[in-house]
Amino acid sequence: MIPLQRTPLPAKSERLLARWTDRVAAAGGDSQAARGCWTAADAPKRHIRGALEPMAHGNLRCMYCDDSRATDIDHFQPIAHAAQRAFDWPNHLFACSHCNSNLKRDQYPTDPHGTCLLVDPTVDDPADHLVLLLRSGTYEPVPGSPKGQPTIDVFGLNRSELVKGRLDAFVLARSTIRDWFGLVQDCDPDAARTARALLDSPFVDVVHAMTRLKPSVAPHVVGPRTVPALDAWRSTYG
Incomplete structure (x- = not known):
């Protein structure tokens, strides 16, 4: 996992996502409403994908494993945990289907205060939480980091x-x-x-x-x- 720079959305895209956030609220504001809106949101997905692609490393690599081609728009904080963030730009990352659908799914570990325990490569420097051992090809958590081991486990970084x-x-x-x-x-x-x-x-x-x-x-x-x-x-x- 490497650090990535999140780019600002064009104003047109921001307005579009804001309208869809309002639709989620109008539909009830829960995860069922958010999932229904997300399924139907072809235009917002195109805008989000268009903004994520230039942020991705190399040939559109997954922002978690840095191996497979990214295909999925992942909600970093899953819809099941935060329905109102379904169309929140800082909550979107580009992931391969294995990392997103097979591994992460709705996992979102937090500490007792509700702070997320996963590394977001657009917010955190992964090197503050993860150490790559070059001779073994495996990751270890940085001693004292609360995010290191959960990130390794949730994204299967040592598969x-x-x-x-x-x-x-x-x-x-x-x-x-x-x-x-x-x-x-x-x-x-x-x-x-x-x-x-x-x-x-x-x-x-x-x-x-x-x-x-x-x-x-x-x-x-x-x-x-x-x-x-x-x-x-x-x-x-x-």
Whole structure:
């Protein structure tokens, strides 16, 4: 999971979503009313999807697993928990069907004060709550973070296909960063294109984790041959 920047909605879209929020209230304001309105809301969905797509990483990657192509508009706080937020722009994220429909569904864990215990990548920096262990491809919660473990559990961030994908991405990222560094040293214009391809690839959370490695740890994790390239990459893209 990587941090994402939520963009403002165009005024026309804001007005449209506000009208549909009013429809939910007029229909009773409960989850049944919200679901009924959402099912019929073709135009609002087009506006929301059109705003979410530019926010998504790479080739429209899921904002949770960063692997599969995003297909679903997810209500971060589910309609079952907050009917009035069905058309609330800050409550929408772009997710793959597995993360959205198979895993998250209506889960929305909170603490005793009602504070959400899931990482929203458009609000939180996931690195404040999640640590990616590059050599194992798995996530661990940041010690003391109340959001780390619930986020790992709800989104299934350590499911086997994601772990394998991150391990493969780690091998490719090390090689690509070394290649990029060689191109930079040769003043080759393909360096920028190589960097862009890596940054647009799935599992870019692996690259983010590499750039956060402490200098004392980096040689043991990425290997001494990669360290000079990673240092240069960090100064350019970190």
